[in-house]
Amino acid sequence: MTKILLLGANGQVGWELHRCLMTIGEVIPTTRKEIDLANDQNIVDAISAIRPDLLINAAAYTAVEKAEDEPELANQVNGYALEAISQCAKKYHFPLIHYSTDYVFDGTKGEPYTEKDTPNPINAYGRSKLLGEQILQVSGVPYLIFRTSWIYGMRGKNFLLTMLKLAQECTEIKVVNDQYGIPTWSRFVAQVTADVLVRGIDDLNNYFESHAGVYHLTPSGATTWYEFAKAIFAVARHNLIQVLPISSDEYPTKAKRPKFSVLKPNFQKLYSGGDCLDWLAVVKLVIEA
Numbered sequence: 001m002t003k004i005l006l007l008g009a010n011g012q013v014g015w016e017l018h019r020c021l022m023t024i025g026e027v028i029p030t031t032r033k034e035i036d037l038a039n040d041q042n043i044v045d046a047i048s049a050i051r052p053d054l055l056i057n058a059a060a061y062t063a064v065e066k067a068e069d070e071p072e073l074a075n076q077v078n079g080y081a082l083e084a085i086s087q088c089a090k091k092y093h094f095p096l097i098h099y100s101t102d103y104v105f106d107g108t109k110g111e112p113y114t115e116k117d118t119p120n121p122i123n124a125y126g127r128s129k130l131l132g133e134q135i136l137q138v139s140g141v142p143y144l145i146f147r148t149s150w151i152y153g154m155r156g157k158n159f160l161l162t163m164l165k166l167a168q169e170c171t172e173i174k175v176v177n178d179q180y181g182i183p184t185w186s187r188f189v190a191q192v193t194a195d196v197l198v199r200g201i202d203d204l205n206n207y208f209e210s211h212a213g214v215y216h217l218t219p220s221g222a223t224t225w226y227e228f229a230k231a232i233f234a235v236a237r238h239n240l241i242q243v244l245p246i247s248s249d250e251y252p253t254k255a256k257r258p259k260f261s262v263l264k265p266n267f268q269k270l271y272s273g274g275d276c277l278d279w280l281a282v283v284k285l286v287i288e289a
């Protein structure tokens with residue numbers, strides 16, 4: 001059975017991946033306790049002991065605000081750790097799946113970003129994620145990078161759960177209405193990853209070599225945080241809470257956010273049978289389930 005080493009198994013995407021991959025191979029779920037991406041020696045020792053057939057890296061430093069204060073740690077976890085992982089991948093001949101973000105873009109394009117657009121991150125988190133992409137791309141290891149955006153789900157720390165909590169506590173909230181992106185369900189990312197893997201599982205190295213690249217993995221459409229909040233309250237039937245639109249200037253943050261980081265999904269290149277649902281249809285699925 002294919003031995004799949006999963007990093008970040010307690011994260012939003014990692015937790016869903018663990019469940020989606022169980023039927024595909026022998027999943028070895030790990031958290032920071034077993035493999036700390038801040039520690040290169042720990043990475044090398046742990047991977048050398050496991051010697052997987054495939055490594056899926058769903059671990060990341062995802063605290064966008066905090067990354068402004070500790071960019072070195074963000075760069076290590078999201079960037080340089082990929083160097084250590086890639087060295088192991090080369091030594092033991094296994095391919096990699098890695099996740100990245102819409103925040104590698106500056107948000108000035110004004111239309112959806114394709115995988116061919118040049119990244120230009122405007123915050124420390126985005127720069128650290130781009131570093132990871134670049135290290136992997138020159139490593140010589142067969143890889144798939146899935147860029148995704150605005151991840152939410154029914155566990156972890158995310159916008160949807162924050163809104164549902166606020167609906168219990170507040171009668172009015174203000175939400176930014178001038179940043180555009182695509183809300184993406186964590187399970188959608190995991191399910192597409194699993195569906196892609198099924199297609200390559202019989203000859204992983206060959207499959208990854210012939211499909212290596214960056215893929216945008218989101219539903220279709222686009223929205224703002226304000227419209228996303230309104231959709232959540234409407235679907236969850238929280239009719240009493242008032243949502244007021246504000247500008248980013250009215251909600252100052254340490255980390256700059258791109259104004260328009262909408263990704264153009266292209267994961268269907270790997271996934272011929274798959275539909276790309278609209279983001280709102282997915283939100284309905286998640287809340288009504």
Ligand SMILES: NC(=O)c1ccc[n+]([C@@H]2O[C@H](COP(=O)([O-])OP(=O)(O)OC[C@H]3O[C@@H](n4cnc5c(N)ncnc54)[C@H](OP(=O)(O)O)[C@@H]3O)[C@@H](O)[C@H]2O)c1
Nearest residue numbers: 010011012013032036037038059060062099101148150151
């Ligand atoms: N969240 C989003 O909105 C978003 C948007 C675009 C792209 N992405 C990308 O999608 C992927 C999955 O994100 P997610 O939302 O599932 O993230 P998440 O819920 O924040 O999970 C990340 C996991 O990484 C672990 N981690 C952090 N530092 C680590 C370290 N030094 N060593 C090992 N593990 C460490 C965390 O463990 P602890 O809980 O112990 O910290 C956590 O379990 C990431 O590559 C992320 O950059 C996320």
